[in-house]
Amino acid sequence: MHPGRAAERAMPGVRESRRPADPGGGVKRLTGRVLGSIWTRILVTLGLLAVVAANVDWSLMRDRVSAGEPGWVLIAVMLVVAALAVGLVRWWHLLTVAGVRLDTRRVSRVYAVSTFSSTFLPTSVGGDVARALLVVRRGPLLARVAMSVVVDRIGGLIGLLGVAWIALLADPQAAPYDVRVFFAWVTAVFGIGGLLGLAVVLRARALSRFVPRRLQATLARARQVLLDYTADPRLVLSLVFTSLVFQALVALSVVALARAIDIELTFATAAVTITLMTVATLVPLSIAGFGVREASYVVVLGESGVSATDATLISLLTVVTLLIASLPGAYLLARHGTTPALETAT
Numbered sequence: 001m002h003p004g005r006a007a008e009r010a011m012p013g014v015r016e017s018r019r020p021a022d023p024g025g026g027v028k029r030l031t032g033r034v035l036g037s038i039w040t041r042i043l044v045t046l047g048l049l050a051v052v053a054a055n056v057d058w059s060l061m062r063d064r065v066s067a068g069e070p071g072w073v074l075i076a077v078m079l080v081v082a083a084l085a086v087g088l089v090r091w092w093h094l095l096t097v098a099g100v101r102l103d104t105r106r107v108s109r110v111y112a113v114s115t116f117s118s119t120f121l122p123t124s125v126g127g128d129v130a131r132a133l134l135v136v137r138r139g140p141l142l143a144r145v146a147m148s149v150v151v152d153r154i155g156g157l158i159g160l161l162g163v164a165w166i167a168l169l170a171d172p173q174a175a176p177y178d179v180r181v182f183f184a185w186v187t188a189v190f191g192i193g194g195l196l197g198l199a200v201v202l203r204a205r206a207l208s209r210f211v212p213r214r215l216q217a218t219l220a221r222a223r224q225v226l227l228d229y230t231a232d233p234r235l236v237l238s239l240v241f242t243s244l245v246f247q248a249l250v251a252l253s254v255v256a257l258a259r260a261i262d263i264e265l266t267f268a269t270a271a272v273t274i275t276l277m278t279v280a281t282l283v284p285l286s287i288a289g290f291g292v293r294e295a296s297y298v299v300v301l302g303e304s305g306v307s308a309t310d311a312t313l314i315s316l317l318t319v320v321t322l323l324i325a326s327l328p329g330a331y332l333l334a335r336h337g338t339t340p341a342l343e344t345a346t
Helices: 003-010 013-017 025-036 038-054 058-066 070-097 104-120 127-133 140-170 177-202 204-210 213-230 233-260 267-281 292-303 308-325 327-336
Strands: none
Touching (some): 070 140, 070 213, 070 233, 070 308, 104 327, 140 177, 140 213, 140 267, 267 292
């Protein structure tokens, strides 16, 4: 027997002593598993929904629904369908510039399925990741598709903030002072974060020594796609314009839903509420944002004088509206599954 191994067996603590102590490593891993657990998110979702439900006057909600006007709900569904169509065109344009060629049928299937699954299914994979994987699972094209999804999401945030600020400038009193201040801070944080992220990607070559070798090629492809985007002024203008139209249509759908239950909601209030709600649901605390969405509506609309019951009902109606608008995605998911649109990457 090797003398060194014999010594280790004789003194079992020797081998362990050679490993660097990491007293916080176990706690960090445990915390990561807990926060990333689907069961934790289910518990958070149920807890938030319970808190919201405790503040709802269910008899008033029943009366609101009974006296509601279905015509406004139909208008809201049509506005959401129009918004999804604009979003589809926006992302298709980004894919094309990135060198990913999909015909109308396939890109529509991917967009519809990802919209439905990311909103209503308790998946462990984020909706944006799922959308990329529905196009291709591996290979050089995956980085291009992923960057198109990232830029599409950034465009959506720009549209959210842009529509809300335009509406607030046109109607400054639509939101209380505290909400406007908080909204300004949110805008600043996302603006700074976006600039830092852009700088990191554009400086990818200089920062490559800090990136694992296996990821350097992927980062280089992502950087090239971003350069292609920024070098096309028409694409940038199209991205901004379609994002503004998308969010304006969504805000109008919320106004229509409020009218359906006899609540007068201004366009500016709806735009600010949607923006802050979307920011809140970016944190993956619950299943598909349920609970967080309802709590956000209650808090933000409550500042504008809308009761918790009415705010919760408006939130639930937005979910119903999106569900109806995304039913084609549910059908396509059931029929075709999650087969990638591009079976092979080139």
